[in-house]
Each structure stands twice: as C-alpha cells, then as structure tokens.
Amino acid sequence: MSQPAISVHNLSFAYSVTEPVLTDVSLQVISGSFTGILGPNGAGKSTLLKLLSRWYKPDSGDIMIGGESTKSMSHRELSRRIAVVEQEQRFATDITVRELVALGRLPYQSLLSEESEADRQAVELSLTQGGLLDLSERTLSTLSGGERQRARLAMALAQDASILALDEPTTHLDIRHQLDLLTLLETLRAQGLTVLAVLHDLNLAALFCEDLILLKEGQVYATGTVDQVLTAENIAAVYDCRATVYRHPIHGVPQVALLR
Amino acid sequence: MEIKKPLRVMPLLWTLLLAMLIISMANGAVSIPVSRIWAALSEVISSPRAEWSSEATILWRLRIPRALLAAVVGAGLATAGAVLQGLLRNGLADSYVLGVSSGASLGAALAMLMGLRLSFFGLGSVTPAAFVGATLTLFVVVFIARRMTGNSTLGLLLAGIAMSSFLSAIVSLLVFFSRERIQPIVFWTMGGFGARSWNHLIAVAPYIFVGYSVAFLLNRQLTAISLGDETAHHLGVNVPSTRLVLLGASALLTAAAVSVSGVIGFVGLMIPHMARMVSSHNYRRLLPASAVLGATFLVAADLIARVIVKPAELPVGIITALCGGPFFIYLLSKRRREI
Numbered sequence: 001m002s003q004p005a006i007s008v009h010n011l012s013f014a015y016s017v018t019e020p021v022l023t024d025v026s027l028q029v030i031s032g033s034f035t036g037i038l039g040p041n042g043a044g045k046s047t048l049l050k051l052l053s054r055w056y057k058p059d060s061g062d063i064m065i066g067g068e069s070t071k072s073m074s075h076r077e078l079s080r081r082i083a084v085v086e087q088e089q090r091f092a093t094d095i096t097v098r099e100l101v102a103l104g105r106l107p108y109q110s111l112l113s114e115e116s117e118a119d120r121q122a123v124e125l126s127l128t129q130g131g132l133l134d135l136s137e138r139t140l141s142t143l144s145g146g147e148r149q150r151a152r153l154a155m156a157l158a159q160d161a162s163i164l165a166l167d168e169p170t171t172h173l174d175i176r177h178q179l180d181l182l183t184l185l186e187t188l189r190a191q192g193l194t195v196l197a198v199l200h201d202l203n204l205a206a207l208f209c210e211d212l213i214l215l216k217e218g219q220v221y222a223t224g225t226v227d228q229v230l231t232a233e234n235i236a237a238v239y240d241c242r243a244t245v246y247r248h249p250i251h252g253v254p255q256v257a258l259l260r
Numbered sequence: 261m262e263i264k265k266p267l268r269v270m271p272l273l274w275t276l277l278l279a280m281l282i283i284s285m286a287n288g289a290v291s292i293p294v295s296r297i298w299a300a301l302s303e304v305i306s307s308p309r310a311e312w313s314s315e316a317t318i319l320w321r322l323r324i325p326r327a328l329l330a331a332v333v334g335a336g337l338a339t340a341g342a343v344l345q346g347l348l349r350n351g352l353a354d355s356y357v358l359g360v361s362s363g364a365s366l367g368a369a370l371a372m373l374m375g376l377r378l379s380f381f382g383l384g385s386v387t388p389a390a391f392v393g394a395t396l397t398l399f400v401v402v403f404i405a406r407r408m409t410g411n412s413t414l415g416l417l418l419a420g421i422a423m424s425s426f427l428s429a430i431v432s433l434l435v436f437f438s439r440e441r442i443q444p445i446v447f448w449t450m451g452g453f454g455a456r457s458w459n460h461l462i463a464v465a466p467y468i469f470v471g472y473s474v475a476f477l478l479n480r481q482l483t484a485i486s487l488g489d490e491t492a493h494h495l496g497v498n499v500p501s502t503r504l505v506l507l508g509a510s511a512l513l514t515a516a517a518v519s520v521s522g523v524i525g526f527v528g529l530m531i532p533h534m535a536r537m538v539s540s541h542n543y544r545r546l547l548p549a550s551a552v553l554g555a556t557f558l559v560a561a562d563l564i565a566r567v568i569v570k571p572a573e574l575p576v577g578i579i580t581a582l583c584g585g586p587f588f589i590y591l592l593s594k595r596r597r598e599i
Contacts, residue, residue, distance in 0.1 A: 050490075053493070053494055054493075055490055055493050055494070074496075075493065075496045075497065075498050076496035077496075078496070079494060079495055079496030080496070083494070084494040086488075086490055086491065086494070089488065091487045091488070092349055092351075092486070093346070093483065093486040093487050093541045094536075094541045095483065095540065095541045095542045096540075096542075099483075099540075099542045100487075103480065103483060103484055103487075103495055104495065106480055106481070106484060106495040106496055106497065107495060107496035109480065111477045111478070112477070139541075156494075159495070
C-alpha cells in the first residue's frame with residue numbers, strides 16, 4: 001500500500017478540561033478503502049470526523065491528509081480533499097437538489113466567478129452518481145428521507161475530494177434504503193474514493209467495510225480488517241454486552257448475534 | 261438548455277416596480293395624469309428651470325426623488341432582512357425586530373444633535389454614526405442570543421425587543437430634551453419620505469449599493485450558511501469571517517435607510533418571505549427578488565401614506581406596521597413548535 005489517505009497522530013480533544021472526548025488517538029485510513037468507525041454512544045466517533053474536517057481544532061496531535069498536515073491548509077484547500085456528509089438534519093432553506101449539489105463546487109469558485117464548465121460537469125456527474133437526475137429540480141422539502149440523504153451525498157461528491165466522510169449516513173433510513181446507500185458508497189469506493197463512515201449497525205459495517213476502527217471512551221480500542229476487529233471479545237469489552245460472532249452464510253464475513 | 265422558471269420572475273418584478281414608480285409619481289396632493297408625465301419629463305430635460313410648468317417642477321423636485329428614495333430604502337431594508345434571516349437561520353429576524361434600526365437611529369440622532377458636520381466622503385456624518393449604532397446593536401443582540409440563551413429563536417427575539425425598547429427610549433429622551441432646538445430630528449424620528457430631495461437620494465444610494473453588492477457577492481456562502489454553519493464549513497467557507505462581513509453589510513443597509521428616512525419597520529421581515537414564495541430560497545435569486553419587491557412595497561406604502569389623508573401625510577411606518585404586525589404574528593404561529 002502507498003501513503004495512507006488519512007493518518008492521525010496522538011490526537012486529543014476536550015470540550016472542557018473535565019470532559020476529554022478523544023485521548024491520544026492514532027490511526028490510519030488506507031487510501032481507497034471503505035473504513036467504518038464503530039463504537040458505543042459517546043465514544044467520540046462524530047467528534048473524530050469533526051476534527052478531520054477541522055470543524056473542531058484539536059488540543060494536541062496532528063492530522064495528515066495525503067501526507068500533508070491539515071494545520072497548514074486553508075478551509076478551501078481542506079474541503080477539496082475531504083468532503084463530509086453530516087448527520088441527518090432538516091434544512092430550513094428549501095433549495096432545489098441541483099442548487100444544493102452545485103454548492104459542492106464552492107471550494108473551486110471565487111467571489112466573482114460564474115459556474116464554470118467544469119463545475120457544471122461535476123454537478124451533472126454527481127447527480128448521476130446519486131441517482132438524482134429525475135429529482136434535480138425538486139426542492140429538498142419534497143424529498144423522502146432516502147432521497148434527501150442521497151442529495152447531501154451528491155453535494156459532497158461535487159466537491160471532487162478524494163476522501164468522503166459520512167456521519168451515520170444510514171440512521172433514520174429503512175433497511176432497503178440503508179442497503180441502497182451502502183451499495184452506492186461501495187460503488188464510489190470501487191471508483192477510487194476513500195470512504196470513511198461512522199456506522200451503528202455492526203452487521204452492515206461488516207458486510208460493506210474492509211477496515212474498521214473501534215472506539216471506546218475516546219480511545220482507539222481496536223483497528224484493522226473486519227476479521228481482526230469484529231470479535232466477540234472486542235464487542236464484549238467495548239459495548240459491554242455478550243455476543244457471538246459467526247460467518248455470514250453467503251458472503252463469509254463476520255456477523256454478530258447478540259446473546260440475552 | 262431548459263429554462264429555469266424562477267429566473268423569469270425578475271422581469272415581472274422589475275415591471276411591477278416600474279409601474280409602481282409611475283403610479284407614485286402620478287398621485288399625490290396634485291394628480292398628474294400618467295399621459296402627461298412623459299411630457300413633463302421632456303420639459304425638464306429640454307427647458308431651463310425658470311420655464312418649467314408646475315407639473316414638471318413637482319415631478320422633478322418632489323415626486324421623482326421621493327419615489328426613488330423610497331425604492332432605494334425599501335430595497336436596502338428588504339436585503340438586510342433577507343441577509344439576517346439566512347445568517348441567523350431565523351425567519352423572524354429583521355433589522356427592526358432585532359433592534360438594529362433603533363441602534364441606527366440612536367447613532368443618527370446623536371450625530372444630528374451634536375451637529376457633527378465632519379464630512380465623510382462628502383456625505384455628512386449621520387449615516388456613519390447610524391452605522392456605528394447599528395453595528396454595535398447587532399453584535400450585542402447576536403451575542404446575547406448566542407451566548408446567554410443558547411441561540412434559541414425566542415432568545416434572539418427577546419434580546420432584540422429589549423434592545424429596541426431601550427434604545428428607542430434613549431432616542432425619545434434625546435428628542436424630548438432638544439425639542440425646541442432641533443425640529444428636524446422630531447420630523448425625522450417619525451419616519452418617512454416627506455420633504456426628501458435628490459440630496460438625500462445621492463447621500464444614501466451609494467451605501468445601499470455597497471451593502472447589496474457585498475451580500476450578493478457572498479450569495480453562495482450565504483446560502484451555505486443558511487443550511488448550517490457546519491455544512492458551510494465543510495464547503496470551505498470561513499464561517500466566522502463571512503458572518504462578520506455579512507452582519508456588517510446588513511448593518512450598513514439598515515443604517516443608510518434609517519439615517520435618511522427614520523425607523524420604518526417590518527419591510528425586512530415580510531419581503532424576504534414573499535420573495536421566497538415567488539422566487540427561490542437560493543440567495544442568488546432571493547437577494548435580487550427581495551430588493552426589487554422591497555422597493556416596490558415601500559414605494560406603494562409611501563404612496564398610500566401620502567394620498568390616504570391628503571393633503572396631509574401619514575408616517576409611512578404606520579402603513580408598514582399595519583401590514584407587518586399581523587404578518588409577524590402569522591409567522592410566529594407557523595413556528596410555534598420551534599419556540
């Protein structure tokens with residue numbers, strides 16, 4: 001493997017002195033992988049993403065993207081390298097899908113520039129990838145939850161970043177739409193993107209991810225391939241619940257069955 | 261290429277504004293038939309001032325500058341409201357509701373009282389003083405709402421109402437103690453476009469132009485921020501500095517409007533909502549639509565204020581408040597859940 005897409009060195013972050021969220025986190029995300037971030041509520045999964053995008057500034061430690069420290073990058077530069085899809089939220093601003101996706105081109109536009117040909121092509125491609133061509137003139141409030149999620153994903157794709165980070169992209173979706181979205185992410189990974197997603201469903205994570213990062217109380221408890229991370233011992237230690245791990249009958253990946 | 265429907269709204273809005281300007285020029289204490297406006301205008305261009313008919317004089321000296329001033333102020337107030345609503349992600353935000361207009365009027369009143377005739381760019385000191393008042397008020401209100409009330413809609417409104425009452429009380433005090441000395445201030449605090457001339461228009465238009473241009477240049481950033489600060493950040497927008505510039509632009513627009521025509525409420529509250537209905541939530545289209553609709557609305561409100569009790573005049577703020585008050589309550593009822 002070449003250079004990792006993301007490497008995090010001794011990252012610490014706290015909202016206040018008494019409330020450390022992440023403590024001395026070091027990890028690497030392999031370029032071109034689909035990596036899942038797992039862990040119980042409050043383990044620091046979302047915070048880790050917000051640190052990667054520099055929405056929060058780390059107290060100590062460093063984050064390298066493509067071998068460069070994010071400290072020295074401007075907001076624009078960073079947003080051309082890593083595109084983030086936040087947790088599901090309703091927007092009060094009711095613009096069309098195309099207008100939303102076009103905002104993904106902001107990192108490439110100056111104040112006076114009009115939409116360039118490259119912008120238009122990127123928007124068109126992102127709409128196509130998101131399966132949104134028929135919906136492009138609809139406004140966000142008229143979309144279903146799954147459609148809205150794909151619209152937000154398409155906006156991130158228009159950023160043309162090599163890393164796509166998503167915070168619980170499948171929450172609030174039914175299983176059909178969860179599968180659709182993860183399949184779409186897998187397709188994007190196959191096209192060369194590095195996909196990093198905070199996920200809650202261990203079995204879906206095992207089905208789609210190659211690598212996993214398991215967080216516990218603000219620290220990395222385990223990282224590696226799905227087979228290495230998703231073990232009964234790790235689940236017992238991190239989630240404090242008993243489980244047995246078996247092989248998926250069709251796909252052969254580990255699956256978790258909880259025990260009473 | 262397909263034609264995007266909302267883009268075609270603008271010619272319609274411009275036509276509406278033009279029609280309203282002509283109606284406004286034709287009506288008043290003396291009616292001038294629309295058919296004679298053109299003749300009177302060509303008289304203004306072709307003959308020396310001493311030979312003008314009374315119609316030409318009324319049009320050129322009174323009606324035209326007054327209508328244009330109402331249009332410019334309306335555009336400015338509506339733009340300021342649209343910007344504030346997007347920045348604060350709050351459809352109830354507006355320079356009047358947030359007390360920014362009162363802050364501007366305090367600044368302007370102080371400048372008038374102290375007779376600060378120091379010239380800034382040859383435009384007098386009233387607008388700059390109003391800008392200082394507006395900016396300080398805006399930052400205090402936003403700070404109180406964000407830091408002390410957890411940025412709730414209710415907190416923002418209450419902070420605005422408190423500041424607004426407090427500052428208007430100070431303005432009233434100033435006016436009370438200076439009544440004999442300075443008549444124009446009393447006149448000005450009532451709000452309106454009576455006895456305004458080309459000089460007022462020339463003094464205020466550049467500020468409105470600058471404020472609007474800043475907002476429009478940042479239209480994409482503004483749309484992004486209206487979706488959420490974090491979303492905007494992920495799109496590479498420097499949220500704190502962009503917000504600062506846009507708050508400054510809305511303070512400038514408010515200050516310019518207030519320094520020339522006093523406090524006129526609710527334009528910035530109502531017009532952006534109407535603009536969203538006929539045009540779009542996307543600021544690239546919302547800003548021009550708001551500006552032109554705001555101009556049309558205030559020209560119409562001023563016309564009503566002039567003709568409804570002619571030959572006397574109502575302060576135009578009464579007309580805008582009569583429309584705006586019920587509209588504000590309607591918006592409140594729509595957002596009940598959130599508050």
